[in-house]
Amino acid sequence: MLGEATILFQIAGIGIIVAMIHTILKQMGKEDIAHFATVVGFIIVMIIVIDEIANLFQQIKSVFLFQG
Secondary structure, three states, X not given: OHHHHHXXXXXXXXXXXXXXXXXXXXXXXOHHHHHHHHHHHHHHHHHHHHHHHHHHHHHHXXXXXXXX
16 A cells, blocks of 8 residues: 555656746746656656556466466
8 A cells, every 4th residue: 555655656746846847947938848858757657657557467467377
């Protein structure tokens, strides 16, 4: 349960930081870099999510195939 909450807080923290960076860069007139920062943040979150999905499939596989 604790790991699930940690992942949610990590994703939320990344989202807040990326939103702040995007806003600051947009106000500075650097919209291209702001969009790039948003894409990088999205990619980081997707890596975290894909890693967790891989862990889930590994657990399902170990339960149904009785592998350790």
